[in-house]
Amino acid sequence: MSLSFMIAQFLNGLASASSLFIVASGLTIVFGVTRIVNFAHGSLYMLGAYFAVTLMQPLLDLSRSFPMFLLGLLVAAALTGLVGLCIEVVLLRRVYRAPELLQLLITFGLVLVIEDLVVRIWGPLELLGPRAPGLRGAITIAGSQVPSYDLFLIAMGPLVFGLVWLVLHRTRFGILVRAATQDRDMVAALGVNQSLLFTGALFLGGALAGFGGALQIPRAAASPQMDIAILTDAFVVTVIGGMGSVPGAALAALIIGQLNAFGIALLPKSTLVLVFVLMAGVLIVRPYGLLGRPEPLSLRVAVPEGFTRLMPPTPALWLMCGLVVAALVVLPLLADAYSQKIAIEVLIFALAAFALAFLIGNGGVVSFGHAAYFGIGAYAAGLAVKRLGFGMEAALLLAPLAGAAGAAVFGVFVVRLQGIYLAMLTLAVAQIVYAVAVQWIEVTGGDNGIVGVWPARWAEGRVTYYYLTLGVSVTGIFVLHRMLHAPFGYALRAARDSAVRADAIGLDVGRLRLLAFMIAGAATALAGGLYAFSKGSIDPTLLAIPQSVDFLAMLLIGGIQQIGGALAGAAALHLLRVWALPLGDMWRMVLGLTIIAIVLVSPQGIVGGVAQLVQRQRRARTSS
């Protein structure tokens, strides 16, 4: 590697670090104040780019000058800030008291809605914005051509950092933001107007995202896919830096910028995993990121209230469960082949979602990467059949073993962490598994995946496979449910509610959580194996972030505090999806709005809402 090439890569790394930092700083400020992991941050970045593309040409037509270009950037940033502000006032304000995961889900609903709106307003084709006047060319530095706009970007990073620092340290608003980042309850107790503070944080965060997006238009076209692309990067930067820490974000952006710039030269095919390996490594060594602080004990971030008032099922409940199972048993007599197929999928998702509920609701281990185990099971089953010549039965036995093994390897590192950092490590692990599935083409088939994973001859018929799935899912759910009421379940809940006290009475908290992680991994992988045989094909989308979000959504739509919530949620979400798919272009919007509506109308989920209604009626009856 020549010196001039290294200098060029260093400058390239700095330019991308600047861009990354500007976006990530907004995300980290919003998280610090509101404790909301804002999935819609990437959407705001995208809106910033689209605003800039739309505004810039008319502005530059007025006067083709650099100050005009700057003005365009600032207007785009301010408009995006206003969108962020509206999001806070209209939506987020209503859910601050809901479990943190619900807040996350509502921002994911927003991602879908905004993506759809962008395609509707600006069209599906990417839009190329004008270049910055005066910064079109390149200058030669140490023998390499460096675009002058890159130098401008390199300057913008520190400038934004300085401005954000000034706002945070020299204004009353900034001092409150920092105070809220450290101890939100204390700030509230001191009589600070919280809603104003939160609105301000969302405006600032949105404006930074929008500015970051607008800055990109001379380098890249605005496209409806850029939201998700930047979102994972911004997450990685904030997590590595320490969530809530602006200097941390700056440091992490610098590291990642250089890592990518030199990684491209050395390992061109590894760019998918490099940052996630770094993130996993940092979280293992420094659980709160490079410059983050441990959460104050009073705040159990991202741990939603799990199963509460867990009582052994009453006879009435058993009766109801029996009726549901009986209805499922006779279903093939009443439903056509396609409905049976949908029912099979619902049963599979129900098992996977119940395993996640077991992990989150009972164990307090919030997994953002649940799809990894679903996918591991599917791939294990598929590979066993296609590459090792196993039969379906053996493959279905192998799937949960593979899931448990995967969960054991990752779980060792995962269960040592807490809250949002734990969640982020599960996400990083899932991304690494995803990257392996995509890149290890000889074994996994890459993006194309594996086809031809069909059931054994005897289970080929739709009805037979339905009963196989029904049997396996119901048994799996029953066993998991039994564990909730076994001593193991109680010990796990103790560890969830107070790790310190559980430890004091002699429970090995780490081992309990690891065991729960492995059990959930095995059950989910079993579901993944069933899924593979029901579809006939496997590909990396099974392991991707949207699939993990789907599982979380099932849990939350059904209700995280109720044992049956995951089951109802799996059915509701999957049926909604099946119903909305034929709407074609509309399905993203429908799905997004439905998620938002459910979170707003019934934050306890469907089952929670029903339970509350029943309780209210009962109370009304006894009082009258």
Added chain:
Amino acid sequence: MPTRRSLLASASATVAAGAFLCAALGPAWSQQPPVKVGELNSYGSMAAFAVPYRNGLNLALDEINAKGGVLGGRKLEFVIRDNGATTGDAVGVAEELVTREGVSMLVGTFLSNIGLAVSDFANQKKTLFLASEPLTDAITMGAGNPYTYRVRPGTFMQTRMLVDAVKAKGVKKWAIIAPNYEYGQSAAASFKRLIKEATPDAEIVVEQYPPIGKFAADAGATIAALDAAKPDGIFNVLFGADLTPFVREGNTRGLFKGRTVVSLLTGEPEYMLPLKDETPEDWIITGYPWEQITEPRHKAFVDAYKAKFNDTPRLGSMLGYLVVYMVRDLIDKAGATDTDKLIAALNDMKFDTIAGPVVMRGLDHQSSLGGWVGLSTQKNGQGAMKDWKFIDGQSVMFSETDVKAARK
């Protein structure tokens, strides 16, 4: 209050009246059930391609049904579904089309993984699947099956068109840049193989595989890495949101100066329109110069498309239009809609399309639909193709030995 019987009576009267009206006023096919074909595509997530594709499809359907439909007067109906852009959803949708809608065959898909999943489903359910767009070679080669046929020239064929066009230049030191997924990697692999066959002392001096959709994030570093290897030629497979920053950053950094650039798909309006006045000159590209094609039937298609949708056609529009006519000809030739007859008719069937004669090769189930290869240029601030010619797919298909080795 009306009794149940009176309700029934009035209902049946209404139905009878409706049937009578249909018979009296409607076109001839209202007495016979329509022939249903299932079409699934990523209309939501791949709208840039899929929406023009659907437009082309609807245009052809209107024309065909105005002329009497298929099988001597039955209406040709496409049941169009979004496939959700995941394999799981796509297989579910395919199932719904086959079992609920009772379609005679499946058509469509864009992404290769979805095309493959649906083709495998078709194989399992013994249903004909005419894959219109997915480019992966696996669908007709390693993962090929008796029920799946592909219309567009695949990755290998398109790469071969480009290598044929560039080999006379004798460029020896090549750089490859491709999106990091199956399409990009198989295009790169095909290019390596073909360029060495064409120019035995050719070497690949650098390869870059940015994650798809994320090239822009590290555009500078990637381009610097390409530049540092000092290639004489560049083979580019980036498209869509990755292509525009590649062109812009590459221009700014002088990457393309004095180098031969060969680029897949770049001339397709879907990807070329956003480039506008940044469109590079003299890249050797595959694409679709719709405004310059003088063949009368193609011209009639362009005029009808513009009139109906108030937009210019994309490659997808042409493909959708062409595929519907292929389906019509197929059903008419088979004289029936059962899978066995359709497949018997389809093997080695000749079609007369707006892009010239096409044969569906029975050997590998790949159509001989060709492609346009030419140079990129700018006209009035818009990207265009010049010095192009149409390459018949026959000349660039896999050899019989290759096919037999891959399709065991």
